[in-house]
Amino acid sequence: MSHSFAGIEDAGGRPKTVHSALLLLEAVASLGPGVTAQDLARELSLPPATAYRLINLLVGEEYLIRLPNLSGFALGSRVAELAGVAHQPTMPRAARAVLAELRQRTRCGVHLAVLGGRRIHIIDADPDNPPSHPGLYARYPQAVALGKVTMAELDDWHSMLPGRKLHTATPHTLSSESQLRTELREVARVGYALQSDELVVGRSCLALPIRDERGQLVAGIAASGSSAGWHERSASLIRILADAGARLSPLLS
Amino acid sequence: MAPDLAGTLQALDRPSPVEGLERGRLRPIEVAAQSIAAAAPTAGLVTTPSLVHATGAPAATAMVLATVLIMLVASSINQFTRRLAAPGSLYTFVVRGLGPLAGLVAAGALAVGYLFVSLSSAVGATSYLARSIGFAVPSLQTRLPQLEPYIAVALMLGVGILLLIGVRRATVVMLVIEVIAIGTVVTALVIAAVVGLGRLPGSVAASASAWTLDAPPSALVAATVIALSAFIGFESSSALGAEAQRPMRTLPRVITWTAVGVGVLFTFGTLVQSTAFAGLGLAPSANPVDDILAGLGLTGMLPAFDIAVMASFLACATASMMALVRLILALAIDGVLPAALGRAHPRWRTPHRAALILLPVLCGVPAILLGVGVPVQLAMDHMIQASVVGYLVAYLLVCASVLRFLPRIGESTVRPMLVAAAGFAGLLVALVVYLAFSLGSGVLTPAIVIGVSTVLAVCWWWWVRRRHPETLGRLGSYDQPSTASVWWGPSP
Numbered sequence: 001m002s003h004s005f006a007g008i009e010d011a012g013g014r015p016k017t018v019h020s021a022l023l024l025l026e027a028v029a030s031l032g033p034g035v036t037a038q039d040l041a042r043e044l045s046l047p048p049a050t051a052y053r054l055i056n057l058l059v060g061e062e063y064l065i066r067l068p069n070l071s072g073f074a075l076g077s078r079v080a081e082l083a084g085v086a087h088q089p090t091m092p093r094a095a096r097a098v099l100a101e102l103r104q105r106t107r108c109g110v111h112l113a114v115l116g117g118r119r120i121h122i123i124d125a126d127p128d129n130p131p132s133h134p135g136l137y138a139r140y141p142q143a144v145a146l147g148k149v150t151m152a153e154l155d156d157w158h159s160m161l162p163g164r165k166l167h168t169a170t171p172h173t174l175s176s177e178s179q180l181r182t183e184l185r186e187v188a189r190v191g192y193a194l195q196s197d198e199l200v201v202g203r204s205c206l207a208l209p210i211r212d213e214r215g216q217l218v219a220g221i222a223a224s225g226s227s228a229g230w231h232e233r234s235a236s237l238i239r240i241l242a243d244a245g246a247r248l249s250p251l252l253s
Numbered sequence: 254m255a256p257d258l259a260g261t262l263q264a265l266d267r268p269s270p271v272e273g274l275e276r277g278r279l280r281p282i283e284v285a286a287q288s289i290a291a292a293a294p295t296a297g298l299v300t301t302p303s304l305v306h307a308t309g310a311p312a313a314t315a316m317v318l319a320t321v322l323i324m325l326v327a328s329s330i331n332q333f334t335r336r337l338a339a340p341g342s343l344y345t346f347v348v349r350g351l352g353p354l355a356g357l358v359a360a361g362a363l364a365v366g367y368l369f370v371s372l373s374s375a376v377g378a379t380s381y382l383a384r385s386i387g388f389a390v391p392s393l394q395t396r397l398p399q400l401e402p403y404i405a406v407a408l409m410l411g412v413g414i415l416l417l418i419g420v421r422r423a424t425v426v427m428l429v430i431e432v433i434a435i436g437t438v439v440t441a442l443v444i445a446a447v448v449g450l451g452r453l454p455g456s457v458a459a460s461a462s463a464w465t466l467d468a469p470p471s472a473l474v475a476a477t478v479i480a481l482s483a484f485i486g487f488e489s490s491s492a493l494g495a496e497a498q499r500p501m502r503t504l505p506r507v508i509t510w511t512a513v514g515v516g517v518l519f520t521f522g523t524l525v526q527s528t529a530f531a532g533l534g535l536a537p538s539a540n541p542v543d544d545i546l547a548g549l550g551l552t553g554m555l556p557a558f559d560i561a562v563m564a565s566f567l568a569c570a571t572a573s574m575m576a577l578v579r580l581i582l583a584l585a586i587d588g589v590l591p592a593a594l595g596r597a598h599p600r601w602r603t604p605h606r607a608a609l610i611l612l613p614v615l616c617g618v619p620a621i622l623l624g625v626g627v628p629v630q631l632a633m634d635h636m637i638q639a640s641v642v643g644y645l646v647a648y649l650l651v652c653a654s655v656l657r658f659l660p661r662i663g664e665s666t667v668r669p670m671l672v673a674a675a676g677f678a679g680l681l682v683a684l685v686v687y688l689a690f691s692l693g694s695g696v697l698t699p700a701i702v703i704g705v706s707t708v709l710a711v712c713w714w715w716w717v718r719r720r721h722p723e724t725l726g727r728l729g730s731y732d733q734p735s736t737a738s739v740w741w742g743p744s745p
Contacts, residue, residue: 033739034258038663049666056335060502065734066336068264070349071662075740133262135741169259200259 020046021054025063025079031162032139033074034067043163074135091124095251099124102244106237108225112248115150115209115220131224132200140199142166142180143173145207146220148193152184153209153217172197192238197227204230206237210245210252219252221245265739270586270730271340271495273597274579274604275420279497281507283421284490286428288511291370291486291572294518295434295565296377298442300633301483302523303541306530308476312523313463315476320516322477322683323484325676327512329652330488332659332669334504338494339731340604341583342576343647346491348729350654350661354714356728359650360584361706365643367577368614369702370486371570373636375412375619378566379405380629385559402620409616412571416578416608419601420496423571430568437561439518441546441554446525448549449532463527478686482637483519485644486569487511492576495732574611581607588724589717635698638691642699643706645684652677 027043028035041051055073058064062076095112103110109129114121120137141147141160151157157180158164166175174180187193195205207222221244223237269276305312330343339345343363348356383401387394415423468476490507494500526541533548546554582604585595598605622632655673659665691699717724 033262033741036663048664049668052664052666056501060335060499060505062499062501062738065739067261067739068733069258069261070336071664072258072261077738077740080740133259135739136259136262139258 017054020044020050021058024051024054024058025075028064028073028075029079030138032137033135034072034139035162036071037073039163040073092251095248096124098244098247098251102240103128106223106240108223108233108237110241111146111222111224113146113220113222115146115153115217120144120146120150120220126224129224131205131222132203136169136199138162139167140169140173142183143169143195143198145193145195145205146222148184148187148195149207149209149220150217151180152187152193157184169199170197170201172201174198192241194234196230202227206234206241208238208241208245210249212249212252219248221248265734265736267733269495269733269735271582271732273595273599273602274340274495274582275602276495276732277498278421279424279493281498281503283424283428284493284497284500284503285507285511286424286431287493287572287575288487288490288507289431289435289514290427290565290568291489291576292484292511292515293374293486293565293569293572294483294515295431295438296374296562296569297483297515298438298519298522299540299542299562300637301480301519302526303530304482305476305480305523306527308472308479310468310472310476311463311465312476312480312527313520314465314468315473315480316483316516316520316523318473318477319480319484320512320520322481322676322679323487323512323516324509325672325679326648326652327488327508328669329655329673329676330491330648331505331508332655332673333651334491334494334508335501336662337731338497338500338504339583339729340492340495340579341587341729341731342491342494342580343488343651344580345583345729345731346658347647347650347654350656350658351650353717353725353728354711355650355654357589357710357714358707359647360580360589361710362643362646362650362703363580364577365702365706366485366640366647367489367573367580367643368611369636369640369643371412371573371577371615372618373633373640374566374570374573375405375409375615376622376629376632376636378408378563378570379619379623381559381563381566382408385556385563388556388559398626402624405619405623406616408567409570409612409619412567412574412615413608413612415571416574416612417598417601417603417605419603420493420575423575424493427568427571430564434561434565434568435518437557438522438542438565441542441551441558442522442525444551444554445529445542445545445549448551449525449529449545462531463524474682474686475690478683478690480519481645481683481687482641484512484515485641486573486576487515488648489572489576492579500732570615574608574615578604578607578611581611583730586730587728588721589713589728635696638687638696639699639702642684642687642691642703645680645687646703646707649677649680649684652680 023044024040027040031039037052037055040055041048055064059066062078065074065076067074099110099112103126109126109131111122111126111131112124114123122131122134125131137144137147139162141151151160168175174183192206192208203224204227205222205224207220209217210219210221212218221241223241302312305315333346344356344360347359379401382404383397387397415426488508491504494504497503529545542558543555546552581590581594584590585592594606597603652673656670659669688700
């Protein structure tokens, strides 16, 4: 009668269960927080009853967390123990000094991210104005300035979207492929990306790519703040960030 | 789902509504102590089997049928314990499934269940302690009736201290009590079975007859419904969800295995009692195990047995009050009761205000009943039956809640929905039969108490809806995960 032991029992007879459990963890990681049990079952083509049972088993073990809306899931902090990810990428001291100066000068949240392949990996977040919900980047890359910078670089930018689909975070999120394609072309042309109310209403951001000497995208620098008055500030912010990017490029590549 | 996701993730940044409690501390065995103590198998074994036996139906069959129905209920409750950890236990679950009105009715019914089983256990513990004192010091025997109210107050003050000083200490005390009490009663039953089967003519035939289905269906239904009262409280560890380590793994296991364990123990106990009753030619009585032990010439075991039963009653009162004060805390956090009741003690991390308000009731009612000379058995019958009806209503509502909750969160599959529907149907029959049984035997208390609690809950809902409609929208708060419990990926 106890479902809680079922996973272990099945592990002897049907190793497939363990396989499915690991795939579930992987799917939550790639689809991002907020993914529902139905999404997961569909994604992995698992029978719903099996998927829900495994998901609740993983929630019981705290590898997955059930979010406060009760239908969404995220990876639990226990996954970090499993992966042993204690390592923090080191930042050259000179780069840190550039960022500190920038934060003081702009008085908004300035963040540095490593952009490689399809990942947005913030390596230095503004401690005083932290980015709002970096955990959402995986699910809504097109709603994030750093995500647009990354996608503008990719031929196959669909591959950054979870399940190759566009999810909507707010009424301002780009929700059609044609809109997004136009936006990415614009990002590539002007050399920066804007984000206003697209991830969280009331929050805006802009981001610029940082390239190595061969022109390869290595990092991104972003400034974020309240949407009020953001538009007026953006022109001067772009200039300041572009200047900082040029100084950071030799320090990072 | 998507547009409110940012809001949902922002909710992670808010402190958990139940952060005053000592969260994530209790080990599985301590959580189990809560459910076992509230189900009180030792104390229940003294009364329930003989009541089942008295219906004339095969008692062991009735026990097995009751176990099956309780497993359906356990499975339905676990649809919630696997998904949210809430000190308000079934009240919170019903709010999440059926909404505020049904939730408040469940809260009222659950409060009736917890409070009346505590009061009944207080009377039971007092009477068993008084009997043990009478065995030990025969010269006191004549003065014991006058002393009983004071014994009751002293015992319940002890329970009050356990409620206050911290959840971990209280569960450890209950655990020790239950290990000793269950050990003693199982030993007594095994000895009675071994001695009895060897000595009593026709006992094998009698034990076989406890298993048949050869009884009028109405008697079997009545017997099964009475047998259900053996299990009540088995779910009460769900009130410790916020305080347990890995609650969504531990709670379902504890609730399932408590139900199984109580079912096995009671089936065995019923079998031994039916056999011994037939063999010894005894009539059902208030103290059947005493009669059996005396009939088999095992009077030497009586004092130990009485102390074990007394301790089991005490643990039952403690566990039921633990769940009740957490229910009050949850109602206060939700804004239905004064906010002051929703804050835990800063050092002990227990709902101390709710405990202090209930303590006079817990001490006073048993002391007054015993003081004015109400017969122990009569008082206990009324209160335990009121409690059973309260629990049955709460179980009924939680089974119905599953049918709404799982589709709402997009996780409905055939099996849990069928289990919940079967549990609901079974409990509905059980509730009607139980009320008819208690009314038929002239016990009006259960019907009155559940009627009053339901009317109060409806009035309360109506009043809150008129005065503070926004409150109804935030009922059902539980121990939400925090930002720290989510892994956001390898970024700082």
